[in-house]
Amino acid sequence: MENLIENKLLKADEAFQEWKKVPFEEKQKLIAKAAEIFKNKSEVFGELITNEMNKPISQAISEVEKCALMMNYYADAQNILRPEKIESEYEISEIHYVPKGVILGVMPWNFPFWQVLRFATPAILAGNTVVLKHASICFGSGNAIEKVFVEAGFPEGVFQNLEVGHGDVKEILEYKTIKGVSLTGSEKAGAEVAATAGKNIKKSLLELGGSDAFIVLDDADLDEAAKVGALARLQNCGQTCVAAKRFIIQREVEFDFLPKFIEEYKKYVPADPILKETKLGGMARPDLADDLEKQYQKALDHGAEAIIPLERISENEFIPGLIRVEEGNPILQEELFGPLGMVLIAHNDEEALEIANNIPFGLSNSVWTKNEERQQFFIDGLESGTVNINRMTSSDPRFPFGGTKSSGYGTELSLLALKEFVTAKTILGK
Secondary structure, three states, X not given: OHHHHHHHHHHHHHHHHXXXXXXXXXXXXXXXXXXXXXXXXXXXXXXXXXXXXXXXXXXXXXXXXXXXXXXXXXXXXXXOOOOEEOOOOOOEEEEEEEEOOEEEEEOOOOOOXXXXXXXXXXXXXXXXXXXXXXXXXXHHHHHHHHHHHHHHOOOOOOEEEEOOOHHHHHHHHHOOOEEEEEEEOOHHHHXXXXXXXXXXXXXXXXXXXXXXXXXXXXXXXXXXXXXXXHHHHHHHHHOOOOOEEEEEEEHHHHHHHHHHHHHHHOOOOOOOOOOOOOOOOOOOOXXXXXXXXXXXXXXXXXXXXXXXXXXXXXXOOEEOEEEEOOOOOHHHHOOOOOOEEEEEEEOOHHHHHHHHHOOOEEOEEEEEOOOHHHHHHHHHHOOOOEEEEOOOOOOOOOOOEOOEEOOEEOOEOOHHHHHOOEEEEEEEEO
């Protein structure tokens, strides 16, 4: 295994020596070809995703189509990595953006194509090469992505999938060949990878967990908020870092909003994920379902009340649950990664903001109000990488994506992502 890893890392480094010299526009042409392949094979790859981690097939196909959309964004993007000339007293004063080399991607199972390509596309366009350590249940997705890069005409070694376990990540990251790492995953995994990267003086980018607030104020469109809120919690069986997990409801609309929300919530019933009409599948693995059940019981043991009981109907399927939680319940300091939502009641805007911020995470939040002053209050006050007004969180290639606090650091998506794994090199001369 060790020789296989070494050979792939050497291959990635050899590919980098040539790939970094390829003009930006030529790289973009290859990215456009890969995007076309992903779009044309979205149903094939969607079925692969469904078979690996139980995502409803319609959502899996949409994931692959979104990858194609994102890659086309970068295929058409402005080259912000051109040397910049700086006004100064020197005859030569420029900033050059130099790719770092081989970048390790450590990616999760919940969006097995999107998470990988969201990281890899801008890193590769910037001139780096990539080796992927995917989740063990998604090796098929990792291999499929590698084949698309080859089919699109990328030189061998620009993107490689490594079929290795979690325990191999530390060793791989310590190879001199690896110049940086991007991880999407849990806070624990992020801390371990960041510690190894820091010890070896290597750049790291972390996109970690979240416990996003979905704040409904008394002037919100309650019907729309209820419908969108259910989707925001239960899409991908709730296994989404930016899923709405804490529904903070202003007391004045509690009894108007909750019945609407419960009605929408109950529309999500587990069914066969391979059927296109299915909206809710099972969780990715039975042990993850075990973990969610334990968290549910922990919340109840500390005073939470079941609005809709979380009911396990198979080894990995649940009737989605909804619990009412008071501040101080330790479950609020954890991430619920599955079909279980929390409801909290706030007296006013200030208390809603305080509740929203009173967690370790800071990924994304959603605020529902028609009043511009109230919108601005939350835009200014929420401690998160993204704030959504009257909409659920969804990543968009045009806008930066990332978190703060325990949700990680660094930027994915947008043009800013092109500069994550480059060195800004100052050139001065007379």
